[in-house]
Every structure is written in C-alpha cells, then in structure tokens.
Amino acid sequence: MRVQDVMTQGVQTVSPGTAAEDAWGSMQIKGIHHLVVTRASVPVGLLSARDAGGVRGRALRAGRTVGELMTQPVIAVPRTTTVRRAANMMRGRSIGCLVVTDKNKLVGIVTVADLLELVGRGLDRGVEVSKRWTLKHRAPHRKRNVATGAW
Numbered sequence: 001m002r003v004q005d006v007m008t009q010g011v012q013t014v015s016p017g018t019a020a021e022d023a024w025g026s027m028q029i030k031g032i033h034h035l036v037v038t039r040a041s042v043p044v045g046l047l048s049a050r051d052a053g054g055v056r057g058r059a060l061r062a063g064r065t066v067g068e069l070m071t072q073p074v075i076a077v078p079r080t081t082t083v084r085r086a087a088n089m090m091r092g093r094s095i096g097c098l099v100v101t102d103k104n105k106l107v108g109i110v111t112v113a114d115l116l117e118l119v120g121r122g123l124d125r126g127v128e129v130s131k132r133w134t135l136k137h138r139a140p141h142r143k144r145n146v147a148t149g150a151w
Contacts, residue, residue, distance in 0.1 A: 003086050004079040006118050007100045007108035013038045014047065016067030023066050024052045034097050036106060037070045043099050043106050045070030076101045079108070083118065086110055 014023050014035045023035055027049060037045035047070045053060035061069070076099040077086055086098055090112065100108040 001083045001118075002079065003077060003081045003083060003098075003100055003110050004108070006083060006114045007079070007110045008114060009108045011036050011099075011106060011109045013041075013106065014066050015039065016044065016065065016070065018066045020047075020052060020061035020064045020066055020069050021058070023047055024057070024061055027052070034109060034111065035066070036074075036099055036109060037066055037072075038106060041106060042104055043074045043076060043101065045072040046074055046097070046099065047071070048096060074099050077110075078102065083115070087115055090115075 012026065012030060012032055012035050014026070014037055016037055016039065027033065027035060033049045035047045036043050037047055045067070047066050051069050051071055053069075075089065075093065075095060077089070079100050079102050081100075090096070090098060090110075097109055097111040099106065100110060
C-alpha cells in the first residue's frame with residue numbers, strides 16, 4: 001500500500017508571515033494539529049499544535065509569526081512511498097506527520113491518525129488462514145522428566 005492511498009488531501013496551508021495566533025485559531029476551528037507552511041505552493045516548514053504552544057501557549061504565540069515557530073526542514077515523501085516506510089520514518093524521527101509531495105508540490109499529508117485508521121480498518125477484515133499453517137493433528141503436552149522423591 002502506498003502513501004497516496006491513506007494520505008489526507010486538501011491540506012490546510014499557511015504562509016510564513018501569518019501571525020502565530022491566527023494560525024492557532026485556524027487550527028482550533030478546523031480541529032487539526034498540523035499546518036503546512038508554504039511559499040508559492042512549495043512546503044518550507046510545518047507548524048504543529050506543539051510548536052504553537054498548545055492551549056496554554058498564548059504567551060509563546062504573542063507577537064510572533066508562523067515562520068518563527070515552524071519546524072524546518074520539512075520531512076517530505078513522494079506519493080509512491082510505501083506506508084511501511086512512511087511509518088518507520090515517522091517512528092524513527094519521533095514526528096507526527098509527513099508532507100506528501102509530487103515534484104516538490106504539496107499534494108497531501110500523512111499523520112499518525114491516518115496510519116491508525118488504516119490499522120483499525122485492517123482489523124475489521126477477516127484474516128485468511130493459510131493451509132500451510134493449519135494444524136494437522138494435535139498431541140497433548142506431556143512432561144517427560146517429572147521430579148519424584150523428597151526435596
């Protein structure tokens with residue numbers, strides 16, 4: 001499975017010059033945790049809820065721009081990257097999302113929530129049992145060397 005199959009399209013973007021408080025308000029209204037910072041539709045950074053200070057980060061955001069708080073460089077992957085590789089990249093870097101690009105243009109974002117949704121959907125499907133791994137006969141477990149006598 002490829003990243004393009006699980007990514008979120010229609011990513012919310014913001015410019016580096018936007019006020020950090022305005023970006024935070026947009027994130028709260030839309031219920032999202034990541035904003036991709038772009039310049040001419042090319043990703044230059046990422047603003048997460050953690051970068052913006054969270055709910056109690058008003059003092060951090062006061063008088064600052066997105067460009068000052070954003071994480072850079074952006075960790076971007078092509079849309080044909082496997083989900084397994086993307087998950088390993090996120091785990092290895094301890095990050096919550098990857099920006100998905102096509103020829104340096106933003107096309108989507110993959111978050112931990114997208115990967116968890118994939119895992120959740122996969123668990124609903126039945127698991128096919130291979131004939132190779134089915135048990136042909138069953139033998140009871142017996143202990144061969146049993147201690148006897150006084151200790």
